[in-house]
Amino acid sequence: MPKKKLLVVEDDPGLQKQLRWGLDEYDVLIAERREQALAQLRRHQPCVVTMDLGLPPDPDGASEGLALLRDIVTAAPETKVIVLSGNQDRGNVLKAVAMGAYDFQQKPLDADLLRLVIQRAFFLHGVQQDNRRMLQIEADSPLSGIISRDPGMLKMCRSVEKVAPSSASVMLLGDSGCGKELVARGLHRLSARRERRFVAINCAAIPEHLLESELFGYEKGAFTGAARQTLGKIELAHGGTFFLDEIGDMAPPLQAKLLRFLQERVIERVGGRSEIAVDVRVVCATHRNLKTLAEQGQFREDLYYRLSEIVLAIPPLRERVGDRVLLAQHFKNRFCVSEHRQALHFRPEALAAIDAYTWPGNVREMENCIKRAVIMAEGSQIALEDLGLPEVEAQAVENIDLRQARDAAEYKVMIKALARVDGNILRAAELLGVSRPTLYDLMSHHGIK
Numbered sequence: 001m002p003k004k005k006l007l008v009v010e011d012d013p014g015l016q017k018q019l020r021w022g023l024d025e026y027d028v029l030i031a032e033r034r035e036q037a038l039a040q041l042r043r044h045q046p047c048v049v050t051m052d053l054g055l056p057p058d059p060d061g062a063s064e065g066l067a068l069l070r071d072i073v074t075a076a077p078e079t080k081v082i083v084l085s086g087n088q089d090r091g092n093v094l095k096a097v098a099m100g101a102y103d104f105q106q107k108p109l110d111a112d113l114l115r116l117v118i119q120r121a122f123f124l125h126g127v128q129q130d131n132r133r134m135l136q137i138e139a140d141s142p143l144s145g146i147i148s149r150d151p152g153m154l155k156m157c158r159s160v161e162k163v164a165p166s167s168a169s170v171m172l173l174g175d176s177g178c179g180k181e182l183v184a185r186g187l188h189r190l191s192a193r194r195e196r197r198f199v200a201i202n203c204a205a206i207p208e209h210l211l212e213s214e215l216f217g218y219e220k221g222a223f224t225g226a227a228r229q230t231l232g233k234i235e236l237a238h239g240g241t242f243f244l245d246e247i248g249d250m251a252p253p254l255q256a257k258l259l260r261f262l263q264e265r266v267i268e269r270v271g272g273r274s275e276i277a278v279d280v281r282v283v284c285a286t287h288r289n290l291k292t293l294a295e296q297g298q299f300r301e302d303l304y305y306r307l308s309e310i311v312l313a314i315p316p317l318r319e320r321v322g323d324r325v326l327l328a329q330h331f332k333n334r335f336c337v338s339e340h341r342q343a344l345h346f347r348p349e350a351l352a353a354i355d356a357y358t359w360p361g362n363v364r365e366m367e368n369c370i371k372r373a374v375i376m377a378e379g380s381q382i383a384l385e386d387l388g389l390p391e392v393e394a395q396a397v398e399n400i401d402l403r404q405a406r407d408a409a410e411y412k413v414m415i416k417a418l419a420r421v422d423g424n425i426l427r428a429a430e431l432l433g434v435s436r437p438t439l440y441d442l443m444s445h446h447g448i449k
């Protein structure tokens with residue numbers, strides 16, 4: 001992990017040396033004058049700046065320092081500027097704080113206090129960056145509530161937008177916890193049925209003998225305990241969207257009844273005699289391979305074709321490039337609010353572990369993991385132990401074509417780096433250990449915009 005950059009604007013060589021030595025956990029950049037400081041700011045984009053107000057050509061006044069502060073606040077308002085001032089500068093310090101300086105320290109400097117203030121400034125900057133990035137991603141979110149920057153997911157979301165206004169039955173394929181219900185809700189929200197109900201049922205969670213009455217409803221006296229007429233979920237979804245989760249777990253007799261509904265668009269309540277017309281858009285989901293089940297005779301082929309007019313596959317989290325860190329930040333921000341915790345941020349080892357883990361339980365596992373971490377974290381940081389992740393497994397190397405493997409790895413690591421630094425080319429190049437022009441070349445080679 002490269003050191004964080006700290007810009008020190010100071011014309012006194014003795015103080016320059018003192019700060020450089022005292023703050024060696026940072027990559028300290030030194031500038032003596034305003035133009036030099038602005039050049040360093042543009043080039044290195046440090047998150048935190050310490051500055052003396054008395055800079056040449058006005059070392060005894062504050063005009064240069066205040067002008068520099070104004071320039072920094074305009075050019076990079078998120079930068080945290082800490083003003084280092086002499087005792088007699090009180091008026092100018094107040095002016096600086098009013099102009100947007102983050103904090104001030106009086107000379108002679110107390111090294112421990114200054115280190116603490118700088119640490120807080122970096123921390124606050126990190127939290128604000130995270131929040132800004134999340135707000136931007138949520139605003140850019142392809143479907144509301146779906147957080148992703150992975151090309152495969154974005155493609156899937158575009159398909160959802162195209163399919164949503166149609167009347168086609170949609171089948172969502174994807175591993176458990178990868179967001180099938182979220183996508184189904186997205187389909188509903190983007191359809192003309194959005195004002196009506198979205199009703200979901202999980203076929204695997206309801207015992208077989210109860211599923212029929214849950215789906216189709218029942219008349220009073222239809223069976224022992226049927227004290228009054230009860231509408232089924234399909235009927236409740238009239239005018240809206242009906243979402244059948246884990247459809248692969250439905251027993252054959254019910255499959256036949258569901259097929260009849262899809263063909264005729266009428267239902268009969270259990271114990272009832274009349275047919276009731278119901279208008280719903282059917283979306284179903286499964287983590288099982290229905291086509292294989294159909295071939296093996298465990299799932300009706302005719303039902304399979306009725307349900308799968310459009311099939312959308314949702315990639316598992318392990319295949320989404322850059323999404324792990326992104327989703328972790330999203331859930332962290334969300335749970336900090338819901339658990340009434342002050343803003344937390346991830347320690348670098350925690351983020352690296354999140355990125356390396358394969359998340360077999362997909363987004364749901366990540367959601368639970370981050371909730372736990374937010375609850376367990378002590379202080380202002382989420383440590384590796386707070387995540388409670390199993391030891392990160394070594395990844396199996398599948399590709400033995402060296403050029404292809406190299407290309408794929410290059411692409412993956414670039415997307416990850418860009419996602420980590422919110423698309424900032426300079427910082428991504430630093431993370432990757434290449435120059436900016438090289439990164440531009442690589443991006444154009446891989447078609448990354």
Ligand SMILES: Nc1ncnc2c1ncn2[C@@H]1O[C@H](COP(=O)(O)OP(=O)(O)OP(=O)(O)O)[C@@H](O)[C@H]1O
Pocket residue numbers: 145146147148174175176177178179180181182183245287327363364367
């Ligand atoms: N891309 C995403 N962005 C934000 N939150 C997500 C995303 N994908 C899933 N989630 C959240 O993860 C959790 C699990 O998602 P969901 O219930 O939609 O998965 P599922 O595939 O339907 O799961 P199952 O197969 O177990 O029914 C939900 O809380 C959902 O809001």
